[in-house]
Amino acid sequence: MLAEQAQSWPETNRRVLVVDDDRYFAESLSTLLKLEGYDIGIAHSALRARQIIEAFEAQVAILDFRLGSTVGVDLIRPLTERRPGLVCILLTAYEDVDTVVRALRCGAYDYIRKPVREEELFATLDRCFEKRRLVAAKEAAEEALRxxxxxxxxxxxxxxxxxxxxxxxxxxxxxxxxxxxxxxxxxxxxxxxxxxxxxxxxxxxxxxxxxxxARRQALRPTEFDLNEFLTQLTIDLKAELGGSITVTLAVAAGLGSARLDRDQLGTAIRHLASNARDAMLQGGRLTIEADQAELAKDNPALADDMPPGRYVAIAVSDTGAGIPPDIKDRVFQPFFTSRGRAEAAGLGLSMVYGFVKQSGGDVSIESAVGKGTIVRLLLPQRLDD
Ligand SMILES: Nc1ncnc2c1ncn2[C@@H]1O[C@H](COP(=O)(O)OP(=O)(O)OP(=O)(O)O)[C@@H](O)[C@H]1O
Ligand SMILES: [Mg+2]
Structure with a gap:
């Protein structure tokens, strides 16, 4: 990390790539910049610019607005993809509003008018390098915070x-x-x-x-009937939670079988039920709902690492105290507990999180203080060995 920081900030060599198909203009601009101490790379075409941008390690690219059959703005994206953090400025003889707006919209940091005036050129470049310095300093601070x-x-x-x-x-x-x-x-x-x-x-x-x-529990998926499993679990929970808590199971019609680690799923739901009980010391309602769905590629319920396919959704909700917003981000952290008693280790939700993730699923919490909490588990319906 330190090596990376040293490489990107502070920058010692100011490296600028000039992209212009007018060879005479590119040469004279380069000479001017070299005299000011810049390291200069030259590309006379969009293709050449793409080829050399990584090896040349430019921090700033000056792109001519007209580049043969392409325009300079269209080069901004391919160049910044190859070299993240590259600052692009457009050279334009047409200082109409549309051109400038289009350049800025496409990610250009600034523009310089042709014919180039030295003071304007150097002032713009100074701003570009200052921007890079500030971005690098911000990234370093964010990395330190992470x-x-x-x-x-x-x-x-x-x-x-x-x-x-x-x-x-x-x-x-x-x-x-x-x-x-x-x-x-x-x-x-x-x-x-x-x-x-x-x-x-x-x-x-x-x-x-x-x-x-830590996702180090060996998962032992077996095929089982979800409805049967949840019905038995609900009966057990009713007996364990005591009379002041009403336990309800709502299972969608046609809920079939699943292939998951049955025991660990049971442990996870028990952790959620025990949290619900602690949130409803004066009594209340615990509801377990289950459904299944085919989730297509763009379904927002799918986290980045989850493939499309059939999923089981289980929601455990209570009518308890709710989770205060200031601790909501921490509830999955191991050993985080708001309970003052010695038996609470603060590992219930951590286990739930690790189990669900290891199974290729996801977990989310919705909570309102004074109203209650819903924990939703999304699990692939069939887990391979
Ligand atoms: N249903 C809920 N309602 C209100 N707060 C909750 C609920 N579930 C979790 N929390 C909050 O999240 C914290 C962490 O929960 P977690 O289950 O990980 O640990 P714990 O219940 O405190 O201890 P353990 O589960 O190890 O006995 C709880 O201390 C509580 O503050
Ligand atoms: Mg708990």
Whole structure:
């Protein structure tokens, strides 16, 4: 990263590509610029400009408005595609509004009138290089910010792992010491061993969720009936969530089978249900909806890395407290939790995110404070091994 920054900012050599089919004009312009200390490349055609732009590493290109059968504006896009960040200026003898507007619309930074006046030329070039410097400085600052955010996220994960590892070690340490104590009554031994086992199970659970987030859980897709699966899960959730929460399942007609990791899908929905329960301490309604659809290439529901095809959509919604806007961006982060209690690791949504992504799907959240939250999972209907 440092090497890249040093290359792009600050710029020492000012490299300008002159593209003009009028050889005499191109030569005289180049001579003038060389005398001012610029490194100059010359192309007498659009084709030649495209060929040499990458190797010459120009920062600025001066393009003649008329270039044989093409016009200079049409060259801006192919040149900037080959060399992102290239600043283009148009040379024009026709200073009519249409020409200038068209040039600027096509991405030209500025234009210079022919015949060229030296002061205007140098002033325009100075502005071009200043713009490049500012853009490079902004990019460097943004990169530094991205890096800092990444480090912060890594620190949060490392801190979370250390915290829970420590808790588990402390529980095991205390438990083993007690078990080794001769004075311990035999009747208490089983209870202490049970607590020890609980601490180990809890640590294993945290580990499973972390592996899920890291997409390191092996997915074991099997074919199963979605309706049956969700019906059974709903029955279990009704029993687990208690009477103050109404659980409703709404399954679209004709919802067939799916080929996914059934157990992990169950764990993910349970995480969502447990979040819903925590958001509805005074009671409320938990709704699970499921549907399937054929999503075509341009469907906005498809994230960039998702191919078109058949998908299952599962939405889990609650009528609870909602997610405050200031924490909405962080809820998928491992170990992010707004709950004050020790059992909340802040790994539920992280597992959901990792599982859905690893399955080739996507997850989104819609929430309104005081009204409730909807978490939507979109999963490919048939996952290959
Ligand atoms: N349905 C919801 N309603 C309101 N807030 C929610 C909901 N789901 C998640 N959140 C917020 O997102 C945070 C992160 O959720 P996540 O499930 O990852 O962790 P957690 O529930 O705090 O702990 P864990 O799931 O590990 O027990 C929660 O602490 C809560 O602030
Ligand atoms: Mg949770």
């Amino acid at each position: 890096e800092a955010k990444k480090m912060e996220a890594v620190a949060q994960i490392a801190g979370g792992v250390a915290h829970h590892f420590n808790n588990t070690l402390a529980a095991i340490h205390a438990g083993v010491e007690l078990l080794l104590d001769d004075r311990l009554a035999d009747s208490d031994r089983a209870a202490y061993a049970g607590n020890l086992l609980k601490a180990v199970m809890r640590a294993a659970n945290i580990n499973q969720n972390l592996l899920g987030f």
